[in-house]
Amino acid sequence: MLGKTANGLYWLSRSLERAENTARLADAGQRIALTRLSGADDEWGSILQAAGGWDGYMAGHGEVTRDDAIDWMLRSPDNPSSVLSSIKSARQNARMVRTALTEEMWEAMNGCYMAVRDALARKVGERDLPECLQLIRSRTALVRGATHGTMLRNDIYDFLRIGTFLERADSTARILDVKYYILLPAAAAVGSDLDNVQWESILESVSARGGYRMVHGSRVRPQEIVQFLILDKRMPRSLNFCCSKIHENLRYLVNDYGQQTESADMAERLASSVRAQEVDDIFDYGLHEYIQSFLGSIADVGRQVEVDYRFYE
């Protein structure tokens, strides 16, 4: 496979994952805004931070409003992580690696792009937002379905998966980091209704409410949220899960190519350290510090993948 193709596959799936995550954050923001009594827009501030591009937003707007935040996240061409920018980039990469994709996957991707482009051609009003988010969710799900259902399990698939899980780990970690202060044990003592909403908003942002309920019941507690989103090995968006997948797919490449790589070693070290982690140790170390160090490690793995598999030279 060409290095350029590996690069395109990796960014195709990363961008697609990013589009989904951004849409999910917009959804969470809207839900929280609707269930809160005070009309303040400050929830959108932390949503924007979690979605990345906070500085870019502030440079163009100066203040945070619901409408501007949603528009920034869904459509803004100035925001490289907006749903529209991400879907465009995913499709651009798909065009570049067209020969590596099955017809079904390409058509799902191209169809996703056309539908989302049309849906986001104009500002999305409050009334149309649920339908629009639903469309983004189902269109990206179709691409994922076509990928799983039709692509050979070879190096092409491995690069797609590596991109997906690197992006997802990065996103989950950033969401936790934006709200880390409300998850600190001291905050648990407060235990007011307002904090409950805050905690739930975190679960909402990673589509984890249902999963959390199944595992931990209906009581929402910060320690268990951290346990669930960082350490749970069944939760498909947890850091533990994502790291083990990244490692797994890098190992497939190592076996397939018969070449040991630095990135596979790094991923293995990261995965086993997350796997062995105890939730109390994370708090002792400092939640924010832990997440920051995780974000650094995961970025290092990503950079090493680019080098090992000759993405650029």
Add this chain to the structure above:
Amino acid sequence: MQRIVFAGFRGKAGVMTETTPFDEMWGKGDSLRGPYSAFQEWFDGEDHSRLRAKQREAEDVFRLTGITFNVYGRSEAEERLIPFDIIPRIISAQEWQRLSRGIEQRVRALNAFLHDIYNRQEIVKAGRVPLDMLKRNAAFLPQMCGVTPPGGVYTHIVGIDLVRTGDDEFFVLEDNARTPSGVSYMLENRETMLQMFPELFSRTRVQPVQNYPRDLRRSLGACAPIGAGEDPTVAVLTPGIYNSAYFEHAFLADQMGVELVEGHDLQVVDGRVAMRTTQGYQPIDVLYRRVDDDFLDPLNFNPDSALGVPGIMDVYRAGGITIANAPGTGIADDKAIYSYMPEIVEFYTGEKAILQNVPTWRCNEPDSLKYVLDNLKDLVVKEVHGSGGYGMLIGPAASRKELAEFRKKLEARPGNYIAQPTLSLSTVPIFTRKGLAPRHVDLRPFVLVSPDKVNITPGGLTRVALKKGSLVVNSSQGGGTKDTWVLGD
């Protein structure tokens, strides 16, 4: 019988005033032509609203599969669809046989011509083509002198543009010996028709075109350098996703099961051209390039090119890679050389050309220039090096102002132009809201050349001018396409 019809000439002595063009379905309007009889029977039984729905369905399919082309000079995001018309263009087996013979003869002559002018230049010595035509021609590459490509093949892939003016009259309009495009439309159009109207194919025997990608792979493989082994490594070189024909480049690579590479994926490693893979550099035996000569090698040609591979020409000259088509083949489809094609065919094959040339005035010759200037409103004037229908004047359709402006250009640089009569191109019906309506068409059959074989796919790309009366079939200027059927014996 030679009978060129000059459309639009108004009663000049010696010129026929013929207004109704030859229709490939209805002839001169009186009776249904043989190749269309089965189709006509089917069409009569069809409900037009169903056909309209099918036509829309076809466009949706094209959009989804991404069979689009990028329009130059517009925003980079713009991808347009080439309109597809559901009425097939049908050619009988006998007509095709004759065409094939003519095409094969022409392609063999083109290759012989290329070999000759880059080596001994016998045709110049014989006085049949002036040396000036080569020397002062940008398409002639001195770097190719004395180089013989692997297998002796220069034009591996050719797309000869033909037009028809009557029952038995075909003319070659252009030879497209560099990097002809459009073959993906030939394949996708057929695929679409098969999906939409399977019943039509079960009642008519249409020769298949679907083997093209396999034939292309085999043909390219057969031209690999000596020592390439049993299964040569082939790759398609594209300028990238913003190129107007990117879809086709990806399509062909995909269908052949080979890599689609860009210049920055390639590098000269140990005297071979190699592509950067996830496992290191892998040498390439045959490069099907869809990049122009000038951009192929910044060390040997345009130094600013980022699309090519530095040093590829040195590897090529040393016999380390096959480049298809060979650099410098453009000289053979140059519009000024075109006018010499009857002589060229005769010189190398010893036979008269089976396919006719359109009479061509070379404006660098004073007598011709005078004639062209005197008759500008009746002629088609083309730039010698232009393509895609750009920079062209269609006299009968031009306004006074356009004629005056073009006259100035011609007087300033006569050597830059050739002129031809406006041929009355044949028509084939398209499906419109009001039913069938005749529109002008041309035909581009696709030819593969390997050392042992000339392979012509039965069919090709039919381009159709969708505007009533229009003669411009180029996709960049409002043309559409049709499926092209060659009937079985």
